[in-house]
Amino acid sequence: MKTERIVMIALDGMRWQEIFGGVDSAIIHNNKFTKDAKDLDRTFWDADKSERRKKLLPFFWTTIAVKGQLYGNRDLGNYVDVANPYKLTYPGFSETVTGNPDTAIRSNALIINKNINVFEFINQQEGYQGKVATFATSELFPYVLNKWRNGLIVNANFDSLPYNTPQMQMLNEMQRLTAKPIEERPDLLTYFAAREYLKSYRPKVLYIPLGETDAFAHKGLYDMYIGAVHAEDAMIADLWALLQSMPEYKDKTTMIITCDHGRGVKDEWTSHGPKIDHAENIWFAVIGPDIKPLGEVSRPGQIYQGQLAATMAELLGFHFTAPQKILPPIESVLH
Template identity: 50%
Template structure:
């Protein structure tokens, strides 16, 4: 009898420990300048019906509109709200008092990406110039850990990322904008050809090519950490094209769904991979939706979505709280079972919040 009780206890402890094991792999995706308003409430009715920003409001209304913000957001982001909201967590719905903001004072891209990956809102990072980042980032740190060397890769539409991630110092593989791809498979060779021959309407690599290249690289090389940086949402917003901003956001949600489906059928990744989505900065409201920066109210507001092994399936977080972008770097390392260390300050991790089911 004692043996049976001990056996049951051991089985329960073992099961609980297994459930809390960290992920072995990690995928990070950023949507440049995608507002929390669309993530949590779907399309903006004012911008949707403003002829200055939306060329065909009837089509956009048919595709994305509903009187309910919950249904609107599901139409716009079916993967985020159909999968992550069920299996993971979402931060940043300011309508519920769940705030997430950048800690840097600039509210634009390079400072935002530096903050995401270094955990340090360095005031010296104050432009989008192609300057090598002097700060140590978590992707470079992970690239130094046992089992992860040479297994960290980044695919980005914007050509400043090799400098943001300082590929020369960090040693990670960064493929950005017009960079050619490894000549390893027929699919990668075809993508090289297509991206050379395709017009670039936004003067950067279309996000679909960035995604396709990342997926084919993942299939061929099985990186343990993969970062995908989309860009079109920010560029279309600056151009005042709300309809294209929305369509790009919806398409990117579909790309993530496609990637997640692949990960679940590849034994290397299935059940062992975490996914984290976020953005580099927010934007203004009304006519100021096109812009962001220190002088644009609301552009510090961001959001985050995450799911994977050991992360509680809480869904939309409803507690009144203030979270910071700088906390993401340490969180990324913790998701894989590591503690990010650098010779500069690092904001505390959100991982303790992620593993508890209380909301």
């Protein structure tokens, strides 16, 4: 394997329907969810689905679709799902990082995760100690990753940034003064904190879970949800360009992008959870030096989000082991 570093980005509650189909015209033209349908139509609509999704997610469909792999287009029989039965944020993120759909984690309560996660496992490996960091929008992540047990670097929500660079101090001031439309740190500030940390401290594994997609969807604000999706695609493109400009990362870094759960359809697009049909349906994308350029994977199959944990470890040359049961790695990503 050529991969020496991993960057993982998560878009909380981002639906597979927009990833593979672009904006949803039925939701756009429902004034319950969209205040300015004309603006969304003008910016993101195209009758051709391939063009429509490219307008919404240009990096996904001009770079990852050419050089990487995208999984989860159910219209092609390529299924990616959560394995936990709850279809909620904490259970989803826990499954992703521990490889275990633990049925004891059934809500978003701030409880400390007893399962070992792949990031702390990697942090224990030679050459990776102290080189694994998380910058998250949600306050859940110190608990999901159990930073008190393993000492992982986890900066979440409005945590101050304990770094003395001018850029980090400016971000602290921006966090202090910003509006809070989703009651958490804006994703843009989470992203810039992670980017500045990468530039200054050169982590080998960087995890960036963002949150605005889920927050705006819960509020039923489709135009804001779509705006967040498009902005996060731009952040991902910006980060990939930065990685390719740095010798430590260029041609040595695999990027994985995913979510924690799906959402319902039609009027239930705002919701997820055990009673919401289709909220188990998710997706992921991957690009890097060991990833074959399959683009949009059309081969029928079934993958679960918990398989990403072991996959990350294998990409770095490690076999993820822990006391809990761990789902197997994704062979089509590795080979």
